Amino acid sequence: MKTARRIPLLKKMLAQLGIEDERVRLDWVSASEGDRFARIVNEMTEQIRQLGPFSNNGGGENG
Amino acid sequence: MAKPKLALYWAASCGGCDVAVLDTNEKILDIANLADIVFWPIAVDFKYHHVRAMEDKSIDLCLFNGAIRSTEQEEIARLLRDKSKVMVAFGACACFGGIPALANFANREEIFQTVYHELPSNSNDSGTTPLTKTEVAEGELELPELFDTVLTLEQVVPVEYFVPGCPPPVDLILKLVDLFASGQLPAVGSVIASDKTLCDECERIKEEKKITKLYRPHEIIPDPNKCLLEQGIICCGPATRGGCGLRCIEANMPCRGCFGPPPGVTDQGAKLVSAIASIYQGDNEDDIKRMVEEMVDPAGTFYRFGLADSMMKRKRLHKR
Amino acid sequence: MEKISIDPITRLEGHGKIEIFLNGDGDVENAYLQIPELRGFERFCEGRPVEELPRIVTRLCGV
Numbered sequence: 001m002k003t004a005r006r007i008p009l010l011k012k013m014l015a016q017l018g019i020e021d022e023r024v025r026l027d028w029v030s031a032s033e034g035d036r037f038a039r040i041v042n043e044m045t046e047q048i049r050q051l052g053p054f055s056n057n058g059g060g061e062n063g
Numbered sequence: 064m065a066k067p068k069l070a071l072y073w074a075a076s077c078g079g080c081d082v083a084v085l086d087t088n089e090k091i092l093d094i095a096n097l098a099d100i101v102f103w104p105i106a107v108d109f110k111y112h113h114v115r116a117m118e119d120k121s122i123d124l125c126l127f128n129g130a131i132r133s134t135e136q137e138e139i140a141r142l143l144r145d146k147s148k149v150m151v152a153f154g155a156c157a158c159f160g161g162i163p164a165l166a167n168f169a170n171r172e173e174i175f176q177t178v179y180h181e182l183p184s185n186s187n188d189s190g191t192t193p194l195t196k197t198e199v200a201e202g203e204l205e206l207p208e209l210f211d212t213v214l215t216l217e218q219v220v221p222v223e224y225f226v227p228g229c230p231p232p233v234d235l236i237l238k239l240v241d242l243f244a245s246g247q248l249p250a251v252g253s254v255i256a257s258d259k260t261l262c263d264e265c266e267r268i269k270e271e272k273k274i275t276k277l278y279r280p281h282e283i284i285p286d287p288n289k290c291l292l293e294q295g296i297i298c299c300g301p302a303t304r305g306g307c308g309l310r311c312i313e314a315n316m317p318c319r320g321c322f323g324p325p326p327g328v329t330d331q332g333a334k335l336v337s338a339i340a341s342i343y344q345g346d347n348e349d350d351i352k353r354m355v356e357e358m359v360d361p362a363g364t365f366y367r368f369g370l371a372d373s374m375m376k377r378k379r380l381h382k383r
Numbered sequence: 384m385e386k387i388s389i390d391p392i393t394r395l396e397g398h399g400k401i402e403i404f405l406n407g408d409g410d411v412e413n414a415y416l417q418i419p420e421l422r423g424f425e426r427f428c429e430g431r432p433v434e435e436l437p438r439i440v441t442r443l444c445g446v
Contacts, residue, residue: 082445108393
């Protein structure tokens, strides 16, 4: 249950850093829900593909 | 035998670290007796050309404070690195970026826009902004170029030791001087502070870490004997290195992390998100939503002194 | 024109350099004081909780 609180707070912080909400996703899937797992992973993959690679033109470089 | 040579420099800094060295009071005389100070702009009149003329590795110890956010600061960091045997990242800015690293929420253009155009207290009708080269009647003037991103010293040059804190407390400064004078400097890469967290060193009464509401520090008067986190006040103690002497805690103010992350923690902010969310009680959607709302400015609070040192290093910079 | 640079200026808080231009007679034709630093407090204080400002703006000057 700590995860359920950590992720929304993390997302708020990541938003301040310019990271889109869609790049982090929390779902609860049990081991017996194979199809659901596959669907969620495919959705996320497609979503990230549309967002494009994350690039941060800072971090050690003079932007 | 010649005395060892000592240099101190400030990059994007406030002067507090230099004042901290002066705060050693009468012990500054011991430092002056121990070493020849060959460069220290706040106190001594040596110029950059004096440093350029020195032989490589002729400075025995260089205490470098301030973050790097301009071509001049980078140049002098590299210059002093070449001329020094031992380079110390002195103070939170050189170690982690410090307060100036909060500028990593913006970029140069945005800073110029605010400072030179939008600020109500500025009078700049001509809309002048700094230029790296300016022609004047007599010749040409130069200014360094400001970076979009604030860097720590280690992101620019190799560093042997780190003395954290904003500013470093006098006892740690004297400890560093002592270790240097006695030839007992620890392993390269060491942080001259405690290896525990602030929480470990805090003497307040800790019971159970369970809170149902986050309070901003001005909303309640904290009990000076109890753990601040347990009273619902965000304190960065769980993810901050100890050794500061609990200066803020003893003033009944919560820690804001100026000693950087403790050993074993790569990203101070992530650790704090984890810690705060862990102790907050409430599992339903409303509780969680409330917690997120009550946590005002997580990035600016959890990375108050360490944005440049975080995994992200800065807010996303978009290509222009 | 001959130029004398005083860089950095010392024994005060802050960064500065002075460029002095000398004319043919060796007299000072003009002198310029330049401040080669900017940290951007005016910008990055925006968005911070107001009660945190006292502990942020005190880092403008540690003297």
